[in-house]
Amino acid sequence: MNLSKLILASLTLTIAVASTGVATAQSTNTPDPGHPRVNEVQQRINNQQARVDRGVSDGQINAKQAARDDAKLGREQTSLNQDQAKNGGHITKAEQSNLNNRLNKGSQQIHQQRHPAQAPAKK
Numbered sequence: 001m002n003l004s005k006l007i008l009a010s011l012t013l014t015i016a017v018a019s020t021g022v023a024t025a026q027s028t029n030t031p032d033p034g035h036p037r038v039n040e041v042q043q044r045i046n047n048q049q050a051r052v053d054r055g056v057s058d059g060q061i062n063a064k065q066a067a068r069d070d071a072k073l074g075r076e077q078t079s080l081n082q083d084q085a086k087n088g089g090h091i092t093k094a095e096q097s098n099l100n101n102r103l104n105k106g107s108q109q110i111h112q113q114r115h116p117a118q119a120p121a122k123k
Helices: 003-028 036-058 063-086 093-114
Strands: none
Touching: 036 063, 036 093, 063 093
């Protein structure tokens, strides 16, 4: 096996493990109908993970990009969980706004990875 195939196999394994970790975190954090702020942020994290997964299966997102996106989504999930823990299962409007701002940036990045021809030119 040559070096590039070995690296690709390693990245694929890393993505599979990282994706499993995020999926596990999501499945244990099922939305609670009584907490609309938490539900909204959780749904955005789930949607972005699905977009990354579709990008990988479509060949639009490579292994390195997917690993980076998975890590970012994992950090957002951790942040949401920590905010909930300190507020008795809720998040404040400020925490929701902060998470949404970070998720907006992540969403733009995923879009640019999946549709590079539409990405604005860098200055």
